[in-house]
Amino acid sequence: MSDKNSNKLVVIALAVTCATVAGGMFYQSHQTQKRMDELAQTVQSATSPERLRASIETTLADIRAREADQERQALFEGYEAASDSLEGRKAGQHIYGSTRARFTLVEFADTQCGYCKRFHETPKQIVDASGGTVNWEYKNMPILSPTSQVQAHALECVSEVKGNQAFWVMLDQLYKHPGQDADLNGLATRLGAGPSAFKQCMTERRHMDKLQQSVALAKSNGANGTPATFVVDNKTGQRILIGGAQPMETYLSVMRRLQMQDEEGAKDPKATGALQPSAVTQGTAG
Structure with missing residues (x-):
């Protein structure tokens, strides 16, 4: 067996043992303050109760959408090797x-x-x-x-x-x-x-x-x-x-x-x- 091929699978086990996982931390307090600032800006810019209500609802919807997107990104992290491309695999093959x-x-x-x-x-x-x-x-x-x-x-x-x-x-x-x-x-x-x-x-x-x-x-x-x-x-x-x-x-x-x-x-x-x-x-x- 050649050195290149014979050692390939041995290196896998070693790499798993030595691998480190890097990840960022989500600071809840910072995100909460950011949302409060957005709402405050919305209130200050509104000129009528109707516009205020509509603006707040829009702002809250945007915040929820961003939070959902952040959560989705966090869930998908680590699964980049699972491609959605059909190149080399059949539809429905996992x-x-x-x-x-x-x-x-x-x-x-x-x-x-x-x-x-x-x-x-x-x-x-x-x-x-x-x-x-x-x-x-x-x-x-x-x-x-x-x-x-x-x-x-x-x-x-x-x-x-x-x-x-x-x-x-x-x-x-x-x-x-x-x-x-x-x-x-x-x-x-x-x-x-x-x-x-x-x-x-x-x-x-x-x-x-x-x-x-x-x-x-x-x-x-x-x-x-x-x-x-x-x-x-x-x-x-x-x-x-x-x-x-x-x-x-x-x-x-x-x-x-x-x-x-x-x-x-x-x-x-x-x-x-x-x-x-x-x-x-x-x-x-x-």
Whole structure:
């Protein structure tokens, strides 16, 4: 194995350990004073009660709109790698990271699954540290409860209405704040999805067939529980199923092994045998 290729996945683990997260702080007192100044200016410039009322309502609406936009930006922060572009992916396919990545972590999961929640940050950390070598595809597998199906369908609807990035942010919010399932419409609106379009998608249950196909695809490939993650080598089509919420090193080790098999096979085609295309990446996007 060449030094460049053999060390690539080792560096990922090291990069995750050493990475630091930078972020700005929101100073509430400053923002409150700014809003009060705006209202004071509105009152001073009004010449009649009617104009005053209209001006205050307009100012408050502008303030609320700016606050909603700031909240949306904060929610989306950290998910820049989830592109809304369809280049390299199908409509409705949920991919985080470069679509040209050598490896894909295809995860089948249920938002009501505690192990899925615990595992959720692991593939993201791998992708973020991989330098484009690894991406992550999420497929809904709602098998635990009716709530699982409702949340999975909401994820598909927000993806349809607002895009791939909104899908990933909603997924993150559902794992971090389980109680938000009571107001999925509100959450979708906070993410910028048109409330009417989202509600119509939910009412029509237009993605239920897709969810059923996703569950069937997982089971037909040997995944009967969640989370189930297929490590797919997009160069060779070879894949390995890893069940449960395993440590990061488990997935990195599998990718190193697939890479070594490919390099050994290039030297001696009989060493690894014929490699079959991955069914999990060819199936229905979910």
